[in-house]
Amino acid sequence: MLALGAATGSGCGRASAPLPTTSPMVPAPAEACVLTAGEPGGLDTVSVGPLPFEGLLLRRLESPIRFDCLGQPRPGLATAWSSDSSGRSWTLVLAAGGVAAADLVSEWRARGATLSALQWAGVESMVPLDRRRLVVTLRRPSATVPTIFADPSLAVPTLGDGGVVLDLVSHRGDDPRDALDRGADLLQTDDPGVVEYAASRPDLLTVELPWSRIYLLLVPDGDPIELSIEADSAAFRAALARDAVRGAARAAEPPFWWEHPPACGSTPSPAAAGRQRVGGAIAYPLRDRTARELAERIVALSDGMTTKGLEEADLAPALHAGSERAYVISLARRVLVPCRELSGWPTGAIIVPLIDTRSSLIVRRGVPALTLEWDGSVRLEERR
Amino acid sequence: MSFRSRLFVAFSLAVLVPLGLLAFGLRRELSxxxxxxxxxxxxxxxxxxxxxxxxxxxxxxxRLAALVGDLAADNRFRLAAVQRDPPSRRYLLDYAEGAMRLSGLALLQLQDSSGRILSSGHFRNEYDQLRPDLPRFVATSGGPVTVVRTRTPEGSLLALARVDSFAAAGRRFTLTGGAALEDRLLKRLSPDPDLSVALLAPGDSLPAHSGGEVVSALDLPYLDLAAATTSPDTARLVVTQSAGTLVALRRSLDAWLLAALGTTLGLAMVGAAWMSSRISRPLTELAEKTSAIDLDRMDQDFSSQRDDEIGALSRLLGAMTERLRLGSTRLREAERRLAVGDLARQVNHDVKNGLVPIRNVLRHFAQVAQERPETLAAVFEERRATLDSSVAYLETLARNYARLSPGMSREQCDVNAVVEDVVRAASPGPATLRTSLAAHLSPVSADRLVLRRILENLVVNAVESLASAAGGWVTVSTEPVAGDGLGPWVRITVTDTGPGMTRAELDRAFDDFYTTKEGGSGLGLSIVRRLVLDLEGTLRIDTEPGAGTRVAVELPALADGAAAR
Structure with missing residues (x-):
């Protein structure tokens, strides 16, 4: 018998992912981060396949800075950044001809998600000095450029001409192979069948992306779930990755960013003692097949439990309230604002990392260069 | 209970009871x-x-047999299940899900000889679990139909299960498949819309809202793999009859029967009303005519053209009334003769009384003329007063008797005007005299003087009845009265609030010279009755000691403008 709850405490360790460091200008992408070099005379129009393509989209919606796959800060809306001696006030110098500092602050203030992210990141004030310079003051000093500047919620549409037009189409509900057959130039997928199909096509190139998602079991009230299997934690995770899910997976590997979170202050989640559980199921995001498969495997190894798929809109409040027996959810392996992610979790919960997953990028030959970002998303390098 | 009510009840019972019995019988037979x-x-x-x-x-x-045939020839299955080739394991895990979908089954489970799940279609990630109960139970249940409840990720699945097996490389594998026993299949099993089929696991009961009655049941071998402990049991496939059609039919029948009963009830009421009017109205009319008969009103017409019992009764009453009328005439004549005899005796007595002094005076004169003629003149002067007195008495007597039979001169007479004259001339004394006269009253044919005498007598009697009292009311009223087919009448009523009369006093009220008043002549009411009869009218007295007296005189009215007779 394996008590999942008991297996969580042993996975402690400080996150060793490369943290961004202050770097005024790194114009060229690091070689390690280049996924495809692109080919001369390539496509002028890039057709993006079905979901998920947020990574590509976000690069058309630039944040003030970004981090490449090595954690190196790179220019986004801002071409340069610096801090004062205290490390609390950071000045962003926006690109000439781009969005004005005052407009950027107005845009951020108008968006609830952006304000929430800024708040969780400890931003105290934002003051435009002139059209290009914006001073952001933090509650606590930061020795390196604050990661909040690369948060997707701070991204706004870029004004420059990229030279490449993204033909964005949605194919929700379709077979992803249909998108390829209809001429999509980029397709990010975790379906092995699609990857197998693309491998058989000479005009397509398949690139495995890094392990970017982690699936975990969250038990709100800390009551361990008894499973009828004789295995230690690592073997259990490996078995899950091998047999239970169909996509590319591996046993979840530390470090786990939530194990040593920064001081976030009080979170609004109800205490374990005050919760009222209304369901006895293991809930999962209804449209996440990997989460469903993991939940089903856990149910298969337990007695008397069932699975329950919840829409995203229902899952977040249910998770926050801890109203189900347990949850299988996925997170980014790296996050820029940990406090914001933790705010939706019930306090005192048992968190059991299960598996890491990654997707593959299928690229039609001739597409411009693609680079990998720090959080595992893909950036389409504009033609120069 | 009125005659009409009795008729209604009789009609209702006569119709409703047989109809109710018919309805009850119909309903029972239909059910x-x-x-x-x-x-x-x-x-x-x-x-x-x-x-x-x-x-x-x-x-x-x-379908299982077909899948078994394919599996036995499937090299990837052999690699995964027999050779335990790791790259083929994923194929084995996913096999049952795809095969189940393709074969249209709801349950598919591939297990090895130990009962370990190699692949599951309805619960893909239940692989490697030991579940030997399912194939063993299905294989040994003994019947062609076996019901199992298996686990699924979301709960459980109730299925009609079969098992098949095959061997590969000396190892035996079982393939258990099943069709879901869901509502769709159960409905398909029962094409009759009034019958429904439900599967009841051990411990289950029919839902309260099913509204059906269990009419038959099939016992089926049953195994619950979703329960904590699994042991073979028996499920019941129950067939229930929906009472909806029968209830609707009964309601419809009840509605029609109620409508028939209501209609019958209404017809019974109408029939009772019609019958009662046909029967009771002539009786009521006869009763009214009969009640109007008295000695002064014998003119009711009881003639009838009916040839039934009512007509016979009417004619019988008419004959009886005619006999009464004749008897009344004779009685009146006898009374008249008796009164005339009394009067003659009274006149004789009175005249004698008046003549006795005269005869005595005359005898005295004869004696004086014979014995002392010289004193005759003085004696005459002496006895002259006696003679004058006797003559005056006789003259008065003559006037009095002359008043008993005045001459009559008929003319069109305004009753209200006469009433007003009489009231105006009356001396009411302590009484209060008032009138209540009907407007547009038809005139009567009468001698105005006679009519005045009638009213004077009645008013004086009424006023004098109040003389001993501290006061009281005398009311003279007139009103038209509907006649009995011979034309309208006029009623004159003199009502007083005096002491009234006893029955004995009333019986003698019309006797001549009977009076209860000091100084009364005793001729007032007698004269009044005679005068009224002379005018072809009627006279009625209603009185009671202490409750006053009401005297009503009814005279035939003339049509407006008609000439006096």
């Missing part, structure tokens, strides 16, 4: 026949359901 019909249909349906279940089970078995 009995429907129930028998349902029982036959249920019997046929149960046989059909049994065959359908067996057919469905055979269908599952056929």
């Amino acid at each position: 009995r026949r429907l129930t028998a019909d349902y029982e036959r249909r249920v019997s046929r349906a149960v046989g059909s359901i049994r065959q359908d279940l067996a057919r469905e089970s055979e269908s599952v078995a056929g």
Whole structure:
């Protein structure tokens, strides 16, 4: 018998992912981060396949800075950044001809998600000095450029001409192979069948992306779930990755960013003692097949439990309230604002990392260069 | 209870009781026949359901046989299950899900000889679990139809299960498949809309809202793999009859019967009303005419053209009234003669009384003329007063008797005007005299003087009845009265609030010279009655000691403008 709850405490360790460091200008992408070099005379129009393509989209919606796959800060809306001696006030110098500092602050203030992210990141004030310079003051000093500047919620549409037009189409509900057959130039997928199909096509190139998602079991009230299997934690995770899910997976590997979170202050989640559980199921995001498969495997190894798929809109409040027996959810392996992610979790919960997953990028030959970002998303390098 | 009510009750009972019995019988017979019909249909349906279940089970078995044939020839399966080739394991895990979908089954589970799940279609990630109970139970249940409840990720699945097996490399594998026993299949089993089929696991009961009655049940071998402990048991496939059609039919029948009963009740009321009017109205009219008969009103017409009992009764009453009329005439004549005799005796007595002094004076004069003629003149002067007094007495007597038979001169007479004259001339004394006169009153044919005498007598009597009292009311009223076919009448009523009369006093009230008043002549009411009869009218006295007296005189009225007779 394996008590999942008991297996969580042993996975402690400080996150060793490369943290961004202050770097005024790194114009060229690091070689390690280049996924495809692109080919001369390539496509002028890039057709993006079905979901998920947020990574590509976000690069058309630039944040003030970004981090490449090595954690190196790179220019986004801002071409340069610096801090004062205290490390609390950071000045962003926006690109000439781009969005004005005052407009950027107005845009951020108008968006609830952006304000929430800024708040969780400890931003105290934002003051435009002139059209290009914006001073952001933090509650606590930061020795390196604050990661909040690369948060997707701070991204706004870029004004420059990229030279490449993204033909964005949605194919929700379709077979992803249909998108390829209809001429999509980029397709990010975790379906092995699609990857197998693309491998058989000479005009397509398949690139495995890094392990970017982690699936975990969250038990709100800390009551361990008894499973009828004789295995230690690592073997259990490996078995899950091998047999239970169909996509590319591996046993979840530390470090786990939530194990040593920064001081976030009080979170609004109800205490374990005050919760009222209304369901006895293991809930999962209804449209996440990997989460469903993991939940089903856990149910298969337990007695008397069932699975329950919840829409995203229902899952977040249910998770926050801890109203189900347990949850299988996925997170980014790296996050820029940990406090914001933790705010939706019930306090005192048992968190059991299960598996890491990654997707593959299928690229039609001739597409411009693609680079990998720090959080595992893909950036389409504009033609120069 | 009125005659009409009795007729209504009789009509209602006569119609409703047979109709109610008919309705009860119809309803009972209909229910009995429907129930028998349902029982036959249920019997046929149960046989059909049994065959359908067996057919469905055979269908599952056929699909399993096809899958077993494919699996035995499947190299990737052999690599994964026999050779335990790791790259082929994913194929094995996903095999049952795809095969189940392709074969149209709801349950598919591939297990090795130890019962370990190699691949599951309805619960993909239940692989490697030991579940030997399922194939063992299905294989040994003994019947073609076996019901199992298996786990699924979301809960459980109730299925009609079959099992098949095959060998590969000396190892035996079982393939258990099943069709879901869901509502759709159960509905398909029962084509009759009034019958429904439900599967009850051990401990289950029919839902309260089903509204059906269990009419038959099939016992099926049952294994619950979703329960904490699994042991073979028996499930019941129950066939229930929906009472909806029967209830609707009964309601419809009840509604029609109620409508028939209501209509009958209404017709009974109308019939009772009509019958009672046909029967009771002539009786009521006869009763009214009879009640109007008295000695002064014998003119009611009882003639009838009916040839039934009512007509006979009417004619009988008419004959009786005619006899009464004749008797009344004779009685009146006898009374008149008796009164005339009394009067003659009274006149004789009075005249004698008046003549006795005269005769005595004359005898005295004769004696004086014979014995002392010289004193005759003095004696005459002496006895002259006696003579004058006697003559005056006789003259008065003569006037008094002359008043008993005045001459009559008829003319068109305004009753209200006469009443007003009489009241105006009356001396009411302590009484208060008032009138209540009807407007537009028809005139009567009468001698105005006679009419005045009638009213004077009645008013004086009424006023004098109040003389001993501290006061009181005398009311003279007039009103038109509907006649009995001979024309309208006028009623003159003199009412007083005096002491009234006893029955004995009333019986003698019309006797001549009978009076209860000091100084009364005793001729007032006698004269009044005679005068009224002379005018062809009627006279009625209603009185009671202490309750006053009401004297009503009714005279035939003239049509407006008619000439006096």
